[in-house]
Amino acid sequence: MRPLPLMLFAAGFGTRMGALTAHCPKPLIKVAGKPLIDHALAIADQAEVTKIVVNLHYLGDQIAAHLGHRDVTFSWESEILETGGGLKAALPHLGNGPVMTLNTDAVWSGQNPLTQLLTAWDPEKMDALLLLLPTDKALGHSGKGDFLLDDQSRITRAHGTNAPIYLGAQILKTRGLAAIPETVFSLNRLWDLAIADGRAYGLIHQGGWCDVGSPAGIALAETLYV
Template sequence: MPHALMLFAAGLGTRMGALTASRPKPLIEVAGRALIDHALDQARGVPLSRIVANVHYLPDQMRAHLRASPDILLSDESGEILETGGGLRRALPLLGDGPVFTLNTDAVWTGDNALAQLAAAWNPAQMDALLLLLPATQATGYRGAGDFLLDAQGRITRAKGAPGLAYLGAQILKTERLHDISEQVFSLNRIWDLAIAEGRAFGIVHNGGWCDVGRPEGIAEAEALLANHV
């Protein structure tokens, strides 16, 4: 099982409008707590030897907030935002060798712990990537028909507009392929497509609820999801 977690926290949060004019999106509060603290709740569901968060926009605020958690290491992207693939590759010296968990910091969760579910299903002999998914119709705040389809063996393929499952921003990923990408700035979609082509990209369905908090209206939707779960 992986023992390192990458928290993606470097985004500009432009879809949040005025809410991110003076603070980074991971520090927007939902139910009285910063989004990144909701993500850290998921991190507590598995034994981790290291947690790394990348920072770019208003990094001093992120550093100040995370100072209370000295075990969290910071990967500095203040010079240039590198997207998910480039950001993960930049953080590898801090994360160490082997597969890693990655987790977006712009969502809230209910139900079973996201990372624990991934850990229980991870099979490195078969898998290079294991993504946590939810039917698009059940993913609060998600706009789209679905990102992936899931076959009987648990392998994923691209939905390509067909009704499918939403990616929830949580996964386990082997990192070796990151070194094969020549660009400095790139998305993890590049790595997923390589794994899909080789039949080594898998998914599982989250046992619980999830809400994207990428837009201002997502705050109220997320708070309602959390309140209904209590």
């Protein structure tokens, strides 16, 4: 399938990183010698993505300067809009069709996450396709699971210890964003609508993944490259 436009989330404060993000935005923190956002861009390049939008807020000038050589579009936010508000604000750059989104605070091994999503995406039956991994295989994650999958791979909410978690990579139809009046909100709002309609699906990632949300996550993530 032809790659869809991609939204990279890069606007957050990165508060869990403590002193590391006092003067450096989290997407520029290095893992294995390379900034986190460059790991995300390498995934996009491998998947042959041609349209990339990056949302910016906290220390956004540093990220913009770092990406000055890249053909990407910046969606500047005057305040933190969260994932749903950030995606909604970026729609003029992304278009009206389905989009891919990728968080920039994780590293991956194994199959390309975006390629996996594109291969499995079926717009006839799906409004959302989320990449997941069982909690016991997710490095750097200490919370409970997010979703359960039925025998058709449709997802419902779950809070079980071993239920799969969302990894921060997805394909999503964005038409429902227009009906949400708020400017600051989570994409959970859109997921719940898709779940209620039986049009939200999950896909288990074929590889490793590590959340780099805290300083301890940096060393954990680097084990994926050993």
